Amino acid sequence: MHAAKWKMVEFTLTTKDNFDNPFWDVQLQAQFVHQSSGTAQTVHGYYDGLSEDGAHVWKVRWTPVQEGEWSCATSVYPSVPDLTRSYEIQVGAAPEQSRGYLRANPDLNYGFQFDNGEPFFLFGDTQYNLFAAHYCGVDVESILHQRRKQGINYIRARLQVSPYHPDTPNQWQTKDCWPWGGSAQMPNFMKVNLAYFRAVDEVVAQCEELGIGLEMILQAWLFEFPFNDRGKFVAEYELFWNRYVIARYAASTAVYIWCPANEYEFYPTGTPGKYHKESNRWMKRLSDQIRQDDAFAHPIGAHNWEKTIPMPQRLGDCGNIEVYLVQTSWGVETKGFTRDASLCKGLEKDMRVHSGNKNVVSVCAEFGYERASGLLTARSHQSMDHHHTRRGQWRAGFSGYTVVHGFDNTWGAHMTLDSEPQGTAYLSSYYRFMTETLSFQNMKPAPELVELAIGSEEEGTLPICLSDRQDQVISVYFPTPGECTLKLNPGQQYSYRWFNPRTGIFADGGIVSSERFVTPEQEENVPGGADSVLYITAAEKMEEREL
Incomplete structure (x- = not known):
């Protein structure tokens, strides 16, 4: 078969053998070997339901990283002869617009480049419920197109969604978005909701077409079920969840960064706003597991809640964490409305606190959410105006950091362009100044x-x-x-x-x-x-x- 460098190939394997639970009972891997260099990659397969003729379907997604001849051999435990295959693959040159995978490089100004050497100025937006909103029928494609026109090239999105949301329930949610088997009341963590994941597939494909990268947040929020109940969501279920997501999406060049957990310090009890020291070892363990399972070596990012203890002090000995997704002390600007949030004070200092590791790239990943007129929203966002949005991005950029925004009409409880905050008007001119007027990489x-x-x-x-x-x-x-x-x-x-x-x-x-x-x-x-x-x-x- 023929393939192209940096272009994903999907292998489909089927069998009519019977299984009690094909998600859990069958473990499929594919070993890819480059014939001349000996480069080897082990990629996990994933179960994808039944075919039209009633056969069980497994898929393997792989993206060649080198031109030339490759061989592929699948292995299955327990043995399933129909799923044991071998392939010879001839990989040609990359398509003209292909850049490969995003890489974190702390030696570069602003910290990122693609496999083809092109520097990347990360400019993000937070849309935690992007996947679930699409699953519920929201026109997320229009939202993505709008953000892309505004310069946005990176989205923070979480895989799991619950109906709970601080202060305001999800206004877009029309059906249950439980991504596992069963329900939140009677969960089956040894299966996944394939209809939900097929909706995620569609969004990932849209992002890839638009040139938008995704931060895939594997667990969020930790104060929500099941992540706040480790007696039910045990380590084996966690491993299955992470591995399934990685198997399904790691081959996509639209995946820019894995985030094992949003505000990771809430592990293990899920107590909001509380720093648990055990969480540091947990974060390192998850990062090591992700690196082992991800054959394409996407950057792994740690996202904080705790603001005063530097992340290098807590996580600096984990070589697999390549990005600090820094949340600033923006809450100080909102408590009691005693501080003028329009100046976005303190951002530079907060970023320096967490930027002491020379081997890690730091991103200003969360510095507040601009309120949107006419929308019910979190109380903590009420003091966040368009001046805060504008000054925040310029403060971050001129301090040497890339930035991720948040807007009340798209960050979580709402997914609509009908009430765009005024600050979105400042996005494209900032992005163009940094990338065109200034050559940011210099x-x-x-x-x-x-x-x-x-x-x-x-x-x-x-x-x-x-x-x-x-x-x-x-x-x-x-x-x-x-x-x-x-x-x-x-x-x-x-x-x-x-x-x-x-x-x-x-x-x-x-x-x-x-x-x-x-x-x-x-x-x-x-x-x-x-x-x-x-x-x-x-x-x-x-x-x-x-x-």
């Missing part, structure tokens, strides 16, 4: 270039500087009106322009005549004052741009 935080600045990090008013390190391109984000003095190369002539992050438009600039820069006056009524972005280049590099 830019790093450059606090040493700021000799003097008006503002403080504690108050959320301190300017944040990026540079390409050759000082050919320098950019400064001012969260509020202010000024700074930059240390520029003597003898080098620079040009400057001011960028408005609320409108996405550049103002006229000129030749730099002083190292002191003061934000332009603006008439807009913005809490804390209008934010601005200074864009400086060596004079011959300046181009006329308007985003």
Whole structure:
């Protein structure tokens, strides 16, 4: 048979033998070997129900990572002759647009690249119930298309869904979304709901077509059943669950990151808001298991609840955790509404707390959820406005981190575009600034270039500087009106322009005549004052741009 590099191949194997429980009773693996290099991959198969003629169906999904001749041999326990097969596969060149799998690389600015070497600027949205909403008939394809037009290329989504949701029940849910066998009242954790998983298949395919990657959250939330009852959801069921999901989706290049558990520290009791030290060893064990079962070695990310104890201190000895999916202390901005959330204060400091491991990439994966007008929502989101959304993404980006957003109309209880928050209007101009105006892969935080600045990090008013390190391109984000003095190369002539992050438009600039820069006056009524972005280049590099 013929295949192409980085393009998934699906093998279907059938038998009419009888089984009490084919999900659990049969374990199928496929061994793929590259003939010239000896590269070997072991891929688990998964049970996929009955064919039209009543045969049991198993599938193996595999994506070639090298061109050339491959052999494949399946093995089954207990022995099922019909499922024992061998194949010879000739793998040709990758399709023109294929990039391979996403890889985490802490040596790169912003931390990610594809197998083909292309750097990747992760820009995400949180849609925890994406799969279940599609299963219930929601037009998630339109939501994905809209987010993609806004620059979003990454979605945080969980596999399991329950009817419970903080403050507000799921407004989109029209049927039971239990992903296992049985029901939540009488669960059978040795089976899965195939209709549900076929809906997940459809969403994964849509994301792959759109160029959107998925963070697959295997367990969330841990304060919900079954993850809060380890007496019922025992370790063997957990292993089966993780392995089934990996077998079904690891071959897809639309899977960007595995997240073993959202807010992992709630393990083992599921007590909300409580840090259990046992959870660190559990997270490491899960990560080791995922790495063993995933033949394609997707990055594994740890997502936190505990804000004050650095993740490197807790998880730094686990080499299989390649990404810290950092949740900031955004709750501080909402408790009692005593803090002005519009400034998104403290994000940079929170990120530094969890970024001490030089072998791990840190992502600002959760910094609040912007409220949507007219929608019932979580009380903790009420103070999150569009200024918080805008400033949060610029703070993260200019501190050297990629960012994942959250919006009340799509993050969980709602899945609709009818009430888009105002902050979504700021997404595309930020993404384009970072990827087109700036070549993000060349830019790093450059606090040493700021000799003097008006503002403080504690108050959320301190300017944040990026540079390409050759000082050919320098950019400064001012969260509020202010000024700074930059240390520029003597003898080098620079040009400057001011960028408005609320409108996405550049103002006229000129030749730099002083190292002191003061934000332009603006008439807009913005809490804390209008934010601005200074864009400086060596004079011959300046181009006329308007985003």
